[in-house]
Amino acid sequence: MDSKEISAFQQQLQDWYGINQRELPWRHTTDPYRIWVSEVMLQQTQVNTVIPYYYRFIERFPEVAGLARARSQAVLKSWEGLGYYARARNLHKAAAVVDSRYGGRVPDDWQDFTALPGVGPYIGAAVLSIAYSHPYAVVDGNVKRVLARVFEDPTPVNGSAGHGAFRRLADSLLDQSRPGIYNQALMEVGALVCKPANPRCADCPINTFCLGNRHGSLDRYPQRNKRKPVPEIRIAAGVIRRNGRVLITRRKPEGLLGGLWEFPGGKIHEGESAETACRREIKEEVGLNIVVDAHLTQVRHAYTHFKIVLEVFLCDHVDGNVRLNGPVDHRWIKIEDIDQYPVPRANLKFIPKLRVKKPEVFNE
């Protein structure tokens, strides 16, 4: 596109956005902190999922200082069920830096802001353009999909080569005078019109510029590298009852589901029964001898790189005191107090069954 076409592209995009943009809670604020929180949540996560979390998080942590001083447990509880918990841990750490080093003001300099934990090129460009009107083009999944179609760009969007290619394209198209509006308009077109499946080209404000639309080649873009098949892992977990309480353990602070609480258990070995694995894992992980009383339920859950089938057992404590090998903390809790602890989604799927069964199950 020449400069005249680029101007028209920018104008049509923003005119459309003025009329068709969704009403979203983070579009009613100019507070850089709130926009930052929204962008962290929106990373890898769809708008409709984020909305209730955003309201609760902002109500609980309305400003940087409060978040900076909060306990890790409280921050994770606010994030419970949203996934990618490193986002919450990094946001928490970053808030402490903003509070202490920048007096609570979110830095508006690229180097300063993107040096914060969890702030990369996307969140950097999004927050600096939307909150501070700095001319950085966002390049997220929506933008890459739209640009791949408009320019029939065969660069795989999920490969490392795509980084520079789509970055250069996005930079060349950015409206330097209104970068925040322009960036949001382009992403909104990706979300509402130029969708992954069944794009609504007739309603698209930039369809006249789009080579994919003109040539009928949309179904070939964006191109992507094949993903690897995900293995399925069987897990046994035990709800260990003792004196009307149950045992939960806390995962180490980093890595998968870092810092969350769960019922102890682990992988079922090849050729091993689920019950045996449950007894073995609990002996190894928390040092307790238990008996398996009943099979409560089976839960299937998909992660990014593997799937699990979780066999959940009701168990009774026989003897031994808790000696942790893996987990970093433990509690004997009343089942109704589980709400106070952040737990993984896979655990949330069977906890309601525990509460319903409480009278018969916790009859000590």
Added chain:
DNA sequence: AACGCGGGGAG
């Protein structure tokens, strides 16, 4: 450059 990291929606 490749991998680890959750969860939700569409079909």
Added chain:
DNA sequence: CTCCCAGCGTT
């Protein structure tokens, strides 16, 4: 069920 989606940090 299966397939699709996707920024940042670590290695």
